[in-house]
Amino acid sequence: MSTDVPWAEFDPTLLTEEQALTIKMNAITEWSALPATEMFLRDNKHDSDFSAFMSIWFYEEQKHSLVLQEYLRRFRPDLVPTEAELHAVRFEFEPAPPLETLMLHFCGEVRLTQWYRRASDWHTEPVIKKIYDHLSRDEARHGGAYLKFMKRALEQDGDAARAAFSKIGVLMASSSRSGKPLHPTNLHVNKELFPNDTVQSRLPDPEWLERWLDTQIVFGKDQEARVIAGILRNLSMLFDQEFETITDLNRFRKQYASATAS
Template sequence: MLYPELFKQLESVRWDMDKDIPWDRFDAGRLSDEQAQTIKMNAITEWSALPATEMFLRDNKDDSDFSAFMSIWFFEEQKHSLVLMEYLKRFRPDLAPTEQELHEVRFEFEPAPALETLMLHFCGEIRLNHWYRRAAEWHTEPVIKHIYQTLSQDEARHGGAYLRYMKRAINKCGDEAKAAFAKVGVLMASARRTAQALHPTNLHVNKNLFPRDTIQSRLPNPEWLEHWLDTQIKFDAVWENKVVERILHNMSLLMDRSFQSVQELNRYRKELTASLGQRQPVPSAA
């Protein structure tokens, strides 16, 4: 089992909201209304770890090891929402999310293949790590800069934990797991070719609720994410390339094969798909 080891590792570096956040360094003159509004949106977005955890537990009922790890992931992700809300309550209480605004992002996700979902969230952790690093650079107020740096480090560690479960899946399922990971990897590393930010909170997950079936669509300002990325933190091609490079690097480690571009990963995906197709038993005439 991976859970006991991951628990020890993450417990050893866990930060304390009272002791490790330098609340006394707050500088009101360096926090703009524009910046404070984005903190509120991120606080609500982080709250969506709640429905994501419900999805993970439902779709991984046969995997008690991974389900146990969710206790760590859920706790730390909800703490991200909590520390952002605490910041607003202390310094901009008028912008603190209401309970209804938080509850709005809790809705049911449709069942999905566990391997693809695992890879999707692994890529999501990589992307969020980079988004928060860029947010820490954009903000000018010292306390929130420290908070975003802290959150970005958590997201990197979560990605590392997901990677451990992906390696375990390849050992168990072989090419089936590799094909699932390569398929989602191609999608998540192709953000420059899409009109929307590729992150789990921005993807449609319940067709019965369409178009309000993404986390972002249920925020008080559904358009905030694109504006935050493009205009505010300026998550440009240079930063997007950093995300793609990390995805390709980790895919290379997982598959024991070097991928220098999304095109190379896509060719490998096609090879796996063809190989798996050939292994399928031929149906009998009956």
């Protein structure tokens, strides 16, 4: 944080109030790596290797929140998230099948890579542009790490892994059908807390994410197509199949869903 971020290049004339508020929301959202890590460690007690990787993933993800908070502390101290605002996104995620959760977070990293790339383009202040560029590259690298564990799962679990990964792949690539961008932070994860059981719902402004995507960084059809293409491309390599469309992947999903059910 002291050497990779060009703090001295900050230009206050290039940071708008609107932009500063989005930095606060992203800082709080990134803090949810804490409950996500607690979930992963709880649900993967059988897998010490993956659990050890979680310590690295958590460290790097938490730096995302910390660097955004540091930016605000230096340049907009009035917007630094409070302890209560950060703690609000730490709540229990219900147990879920580990293979499906792994695929869910792989897709989340693919999506965040593109979101933060657009955020870097949208911002005009040079220091925060550089920070979002770093975040985007981090998320892409994390996606690559998750993919390695998915390859290992295919070797160990075979058709069960194929069924789980293709099922979540179809879900996460179908955001246009669901009417909202699908990401771990806006999915329901605790029925006892419903409807306040998404990370997004526990932000100071629960409507922020859609506004950030639709009218600020403008994550449109072309950008969404890159996310879908990334999911399909990686699953094509993983399964040694060619998935050009979501329909192709759904056909594959049905094949292995029926196989594992029988």
